[in-house]
Amino acid sequence: MRLFLLKRMISTVLTLIVASVVIFVVLEILPGDPASFMLGIHAEAETLAALRAQLGLNQPLSIRYLEWIGGLLTGDLGNSYTYDVPVAELIRDRIMVSFPLALLAITLSTLIAIPLGVVAASQHNKPLDFLIMGFSQLGIAIPNFWFAMLLTIVFAVTLRWLPAGGFVGWDAGIIPALTSLLLPTVALALPQSAILARVTRSSMLDVLKEDYIRTARAKGVGYWSALWHHALRNAMIPVITIMGLQFSFLLAGTIIIENVFYLPGIGRLIFQAISQRDLIVVRDLVLLLSAAVILINFVVDILYALVDPRLRGFNDG
Amino acid sequence: MRMLIQWRTLFIGIAMVIFFATTAMGAKTHLKMGMVLEPPHLDPTAGAAAAIDEIVYANVFEGLTQIDQNGTVQPALAKSWDISRDQLTYTFQLNTGVTFHDGTTFDSDDVVFSLTRAMAKDSVNAQKGLFKTISSVKKQDSHTVIIQLKRPTGSFLFNMGWGDAVMVAKETVQKNKSTPIGTGPFKFNKWVKGDRVELIKNKSYWGNPAKLDKATFKFIPDPAAAVNAMMAGDIDAFDNFPAPESLSQFSANSRFKVVIGNTEGETILSTNNTRAPFDQLKVRQAIAHAINRQAIIDGAMFGYGTPIGSHFAPHHPAYVNLTYTFPYDLETAKKLLAEAGYPNGFKAAIKLPPPSYARRTGEIIAAQLKKIGIELEIVPVEWAQWLDQVFKKTDYDLTIVSHTEPMDIGIYARDRYYFNYKNAKFQALMKQLDQTVETKKRYALLATAQKILAEDAVNGFLFQLAKHGVWNKNIQGLWANSPVQANNLTQVYWTK
Secondary structure, three states, X not given: OHHHHHXXXXXXXXXXXXXXXXXXXXXXXXXXXXXXXXXXXXXXXXXXXXXXXXXOOOOOHHHHHHHXXXXXHOOOOOEOOOOOOEHHHHHHHHHHHHHHHHHHHHHHHHHHHHHHHHHHHHOOOOHHHHXXXXXHHHHHHOOHHHHHHHHHHHHHHHOOOOOOOOXXXXXXXXXXXXXXXXXXXXXXXXXXXXXXXXXXHHHHHHHHOOHHHHHHHXXXXXXXXXXXXXXXXXXXXXXXXXXXXXXXXXXHXXXXXXXXXXXXXXXXXXXXXXXXXXHXXXXXXXXXXXXXXXXXXXXXXXXXXXXXXXXXXXXXX | OHHHHHHHHHHHHHHHHHHHHHHHHHHOOEEEEEEOOOOOOOOHHHOOOHHHHHHHEXXXXXXXXXXXXXXXXXXXXXXXXXXXXXXXXXXXXXXXXOEOOOOOEOOHHHHHHHHHHHHOOOOOOXXXXXXXXXXXXXXXXXXXXXXXXXXXXXXXXXXXXXXXXXXXXXXXXXXXXXXXXXXXXXXXXXXXXXXXXXXXXXXXXXXXXXXXXXXXXXXXXXXXXXXXXXXXXXXXXXXXXXXXXXXXXXXXXXXXXXEEEEEEEEEEXXXXXXXXXXXXXXXXXHHHHHOOHHHHHHHHHOOOXXXXXXXXXXXXXXXXXXXXXXXXXXXXXXXXXXXXXXXXXXXXXXXXXXXXXXXXXXXXXXXXXXXXXXXXXXXXXXHHHHHHHHHHOOOOOEEEEEEOOOOOHHHHHOOOOOOOOOOHHHHHHHHHHHOOOOHHHHHHHHHHHHHHHXXXXXXXXXXXXXXXXXXXXXXXXXXXXXXXXXXXXXXXXXXX
């Protein structure tokens, strides 16, 4: 087991190093100079040179790469070219929007999808099942940005109950902050829950055919009790797999939703940083996201090994 | 039962939030303004982004002079000035009792510091050219400053009114990017990155105090989201609404006022004057004849915009109408092309930056030039790519961009500028203009300059960008025109 862990760790670190080199080089090849973006079309050559020197852009590539990695290892993510503040500060502020949004959306979609899926399965081929699956079909077909626009038109523009977008900030209080995240959460969660409800339903239908359910019912366990206590728990395995996959879709979804609701989140930060050639910010963010994916893979690998002893056995020889 | 009580608490909480939110709106000394782009930082002396000036110019920072609503120079931190007979020495009398927002006094030392900093070798001022004419800045006494010029400069007082020439304090200048400290009627309060910047009234302002207590600038890049934010009442005003196609929606709604004004933005079909076949005058003239400006304004700008025939703003007193120097005439255009050796036209590429005016105009231009046999390949580029390929390396045939700086006809005299236009006569004329102070003579020179550019058909001169202001009908004092890129809020107030 120890050898297995060590091997996995070495390969994780190597993957991270390769990712950092690729990110750095690709961003350097990209046409566009941060200094000329900042100074615009009236700048004189002399001013541009002064700014490039100030930003450290005229140092050789290898030195800049090593400085970047060295900084990262000591916890210094560098300063943003355009904002001129520490990148860590920028990312921290933005995560405070994107992460709660993703979390709220996944919670809401689960809360909606699982009961609906269970009810649909229990009413298999009855009108309620058709109704729920009809809505779920609609939910899958509707892109979330379009749904977001629809929500704004109804709840912000026409009824004027909720803001059309923006984020007041957590320091304005929990309730105003959650109010500004309400429409984005719904816009993200509903299409996701449509998919999740379908998976829950078909997984439940499979489990309900199993012998142990029949046994439980024969023993005198009530229908709903058998459904909730025996069937649902076993039906959850594929549902959780799908939820894990959905989390990455959710991250991509927040980039679009953040633009529709002009929320100051990670998605908009990446967008803006790329167009302004704020290379330090782009670099740090992309590496951060890659690191997150790599680490999740690492954890999943270990979990597999824990669950399935055969994997460990082979590696220990 | 406990569940019920919790729900009730939540419900009351929400009701209270709605109540307080609505009463806060009732007070009406708070203006919420929408902007498309977020500024990278808030120091107007260290960046070209228009969004910086749109927040801080005249509101937070002031210069020796200031540009008013009509584009004329007004006294600001300098209450008066004397100009020597040889036009080389400017003596500025500063206002007394002026303090920066951190409480320190503003005096001659700050003027010397600010201007010396902008002129310095390591200066990163985006408009360093404005200060080139200065040879020295000296303090005579605490409120008198003497500026010596290298040569007479007719536009000097105007130049000192630019956002890039505002006065900053030595002690706070390093932090102006994130917490700007100026002398203006509004103080910087807070910047929630990605969302908004808040300004509050400066209670110890030296001049006419602001009428608003608070101003919030909210950043909404997406035009559809901007429409929703206005309709939902999240935003009170958009100084320049990003989507002309939505304006009719606002004029039909009695809650809003739509005010069309003019800007300093000459939108042009920039042409690479050294690249064949555009290096031939006849080819450029043929293009000029083939452009139907009104069709472009109607098709790309939904009718908002004024046709131009040279690189000059139609609302300026020195403007000469040259729109019909090469009237729309496809036969003449084809003839000129044939004379230049292209009877069947040719192929070229047009690089289009992201703004919708550029992309839409580009598509219409491509369709129009096709009628005389010029096939344009449309290449959309990002701003950073545009700056690199088109602006810096001049690797392009044609492009479309709006030149939004005021009075920028001088760029055609630059040694290296991305049009690659070289005309010794024009360069001499600009030098002469720089040294002429008398208004009448200046206007005559400017008229000649406009004619030279029009006749040389340096670029395809298309239209002057209009400013589409949309705001709540109870707001007074917002500018209809934008002679400088600014949202001057100093005299803005709510009637109700």
